[in-house]
Amino acid sequence: MKTLSPLTAQFVAHFGEMGSRWGINRTVGQIYALIFVSEKPLNADEIADALEFSRSNVSIGLKELQSWRLVRLKHQSGDRREYFEAPQDVWEIFKSLAEERRRREIDPTLSMLRAAMLEAPSTAADTYAQNRMKQMHELIELSSTWFDDVQRLSPETLARLMRMGSSVKTVLDMTDKLKVVGRKKTASATGVSQ
Amino acid sequence: MKTLSPLTAQFVAHFGEMGSRWGINRTVGQIYALIFVSEKPLNADEIADALEFSRSNVSIGLKELQSWRLVRLKHQSGDRREYFEAPQDVWEIFKSLAEERRRREIDPTLSMLRAAMLEAPSTAADTYAQNRMKQMHELIELSSTWFDDVQRLSPETLARLMRMGSSVKTVLDMTDKLKVVGRKKTASATGVSQ
DNA sequence: TCGTGTTTTCAGTAATTCTTGAAAATTCGA
DNA sequence: TCGAATTTTCAAGAATTACTGAAAACACGA
Structure with missing residues (x-):
């Protein structure tokens, strides 16, 4: 250097x-x-x-x-x-990284798992194995679509969510309660926005 | 094989x-x-x-x-x-993986950045560089403490949060509104729980 | 303590990945 | 189109990482 x-x-x-x-x-x-x-x-x-x-x-x-x-x-x-x-905005960097990693490290595995789901298990061991693969598939699928969604949030919203930390649970609980009490009022909470 | x-x-x-x-x-x-x-x-x-x-x-x-x-x-x-x-619960696996990756791939960088923050920049280029490092530090710090927090959520809560996807923004917005309208009622939303 | 079954270490070899200089390809102005 | 400036490719060597068999270490029952 x-x-x-x-x-x-x-x-x-x-x-x-x-x-x-x-x-x-x-x-x-x-x-x-x-x-x-x-x-x-x-x-x-x-x-x-x-x-x-x-x-x-x-x-x-x-x-x-x-x-x-x-x-x-x-x-x-x-x-x-x-x-x-290098892009100025560090959030942008973070997103590129996550997106690219997903494309290279996750998506191929998802395809493989999807293909494996379709095969007919021939033995008891295979049935068990396929079930394990299904669990893995579900988890990866869930977290990666979640990542997609979160990626679309504005940096501000994302930062806000992160700063909340685990107190997000309280908010979630609260939301559920509100849903039960007055369905109509909180219906928008299931919609998608930026 | x-x-x-x-x-x-x-x-x-x-x-x-x-x-x-x-x-x-x-x-x-x-x-x-x-x-x-x-x-x-x-x-x-x-x-x-x-x-x-x-x-x-x-x-x-x-x-x-x-x-x-x-x-x-x-x-x-x-x-x-x-x-x-292998652990049965795929969420547990996910957590181990995240935790360990954090320990090996993130924490050393955080220390390095923290140390770099303390140095006195001697040139304009150094001032700029240090500022960039600071941005990086803040982002990593934020996302990793967030990960810590989220990791402590129960699998159910975590799954619930994920299934929400980007509609989490609406909830966040809603929470803000509630906070403004009736501070006392929603104060608990900033507390930490499992 | 010995002996057997088991796991770990280790030095050497194999395989993979990285790095280089030189040559080829590309770009673009004249 | 030519030619200089620049980037890319490529084959060969260097460095790193992975894998093996053999030997050492370990664990535990007799």
Whole structure:
């Protein structure tokens, strides 16, 4: 790493180390970290230079980051090179990450499970296995459609929900009560909104 | 794979393939899949035999799965060997997974960010970088304490919340209104409960 | 304590994934 | 269309991670 401030160097190094745990590699993690904390968009040469990676490695890393929608291209007028920046809004980043992870890590499993549900079990063991798969399918299905829904909330609403923490239960209970007492009044509570 | 029904074989194979994406390896994924769909606890030899892995590989895999709390030891009376089973409740599995992932993938980053917050930025670039880190820190902190909270909800409450999907916003809005109209009545909505 | 059945460790090998420099492809202005 | 600037691809080597068999360690009944 060349000419990185200690603060940034520390941040970049951490992302490198964590990379493998996140399911990306060291290089990709470091490239992202660098772009994330950089005020101005960076081009591939600047990145290769700062991180002391080969130019080709940076190219591959940027492709990967783009596929995760964690960085985006931003052209600088009067410069032919491609510049990259990370989305400003951290909520947006969070959403991209969740969405992409879902697409890659969850959806294939859901398809597999759906297919498995359709097979006719031939033995008692198979019946049990299929039942277990069904439980797994239901849980994943439920949490992933929930994630879809929540993803559509505005950052503000999402933040509000999160700040509520577990007191959300009280609200849920309250809602149920209201539903029982005056069905009509709270009917809107089952509708979908932004 | 020896003597696995096509249904189970398919499931096991999928977990093997997905393993790398989940951040575990092929072996570990397959061992887990096999235990998950098996009605009776399995011992290491049975697993090694069914999956055609070496005994030592299975031993390592089981250690890994135990560290994730995805399988647990269950002794069979009159048998000295160790038997393993997966928790029955899929919600419990979900929680273990989330908790462990948080511990390994999130907490270290939170510490790093906290440390970075304390450093005095020396340049304008550093000030910007530190501000970005702060945004990241806030988001991660918020979502992880939220996860803590939600984790404490009963499976039923959690399922209820999930089934609500994005209509949770309406409830939130409603709660706000109630708060404004009659503060005292809804004060309990900010308390914490199971 | 010994001996047998069981699990764990470990060093070596195999497989996979990462990184690189060089060459090829692409882009775009002249 | 040409040519310079830039990005991408690719094959080979490097590094990392996974897997194995053999040996060591462990547990427990006799």
